[in-house]
Amino acid sequence: MSVQSLLNFGSLTFDTPMSLSGFEDFCRDYPDLRCERGPKGYVNVRPLLKHHDSLIVSEILGRLYIWNQSNSKPGKAYSPSAGFLLAGEEVCCGDATWVSNERLAPFLADPDHKDKWVNVVPEFVVELRSKSDSLKKLKRKMVNTWMANGVLLGWLIDPKKEVAYIYRQGQDEPEEVCDFETSVLSGKEVLPGFVFSLVELSL
Numbered sequence: 001m002s003v004q005s006l007l008n009f010g011s012l013t014f015d016t017p018m019s020l021s022g023f024e025d026f027c028r029d030y031p032d033l034r035c036e037r038g039p040k041g042y043v044n045v046r047p048l049l050k051h052h053d054s055l056i057v058s059e060i061l062g063r064l065y066i067w068n069q070s071n072s073k074p075g076k077a078y079s080p081s082a083g084f085l086l087a088g089e090e091v092c093c094g095d096a097t098w099v100s101n102e103r104l105a106p107f108l109a110d111p112d113h114k115d116k117w118v119n120v121v122p123e124f125v126v127e128l129r130s131k132s133d134s135l136k137k138l139k140r141k142m143v144n145t146w147m148a149n150g151v152l153l154g155w156l157i158d159p160k161k162e163v164a165y166i167y168r169q170g171q172d173e174p175e176e177v178c179d180f181e182t183s184v185l186s187g188k189e190v191l192p193g194f195v196f197s198l199v200e201l202s203l
Helices: 003-009 020-029 051-070 101-108 135-149 198-202
Strands: 034-037 043-046 075-078 096-100 124-128 153-158 163-168 175-177 184-186 195-197
Touching: 020 034, 051 075, 051 096, 051 124, 051 198, 075 101, 096 101, 124 135, 135 153, 135 163, 195 198
Parallel strands: 124 153
Antiparallel strands: 034 043, 075 096, 096 124, 153 163, 163 175, 184 195
16 A cells, blocks of 8 residues: 555554655655654654645635735745754644744855755744644644744644644743634734734635
8 A cells, every 4th residue: 555545544654763864765755745754763744735724724824925025025934845954853844834034044055955954943833733633743743843943933723623722932831712703813023913813714
C-alpha cells in the first residue's frame, strides 16, 4: 500500500527516524505530501487538506497576505507547504505563518536560501485542526514546537468544536475563544491591525 493510500486513514508517523538529509530526499520523492520531522528524527506525514479546510486556510492566508501588503510589507506570509527548520533539525509547517523582515534578514543573506528550508522561527503561526488531526497532538505541537522555539503568537483553530486557542509568549495557558458567531481574533502587538472574524469559518 502506498503512503498516499495510508493517509486516507489519517496522519502517519514512521517508526524509524530519518536523518535531515534523508528527510530532504523523502520530501523530494513525495512533493505532494505535507511532511514534518521531529527533533528526534521521526517523520510525520499529514493528509492533504480537504475542500472545506483548504478554503478556511486560503481565507486566513489571504487576509494575512493583504494585511502584510497594506502595511508596507513588514514581513512575509507563508503557505502550508513552507517548511521551517527549527532547533534540533526539526522541520515543521503551519497552515499559515508570518515572519518579520528583521528575523528573515540573516537567512535571506545566504545566497542559497531559495533552495533551503526556511531557517527562521516565525513570529506568527496558525494551525487548523482537520477531522483527521488529534487535538492533543496539535496542542503539544503549539507548546513544545512553535512556542518553545520562539513563536510570539499562535492560533490553534478547531472548527469542529468551534474553539480557538490563542497562544502567547509568557502566557502559561492558551486563551480559549468559543463564540464563533461574534468573536474576532486579533494579531495585537505582533501583527498590529490584523484581525480575523471566526464567523468566516462558516464558508
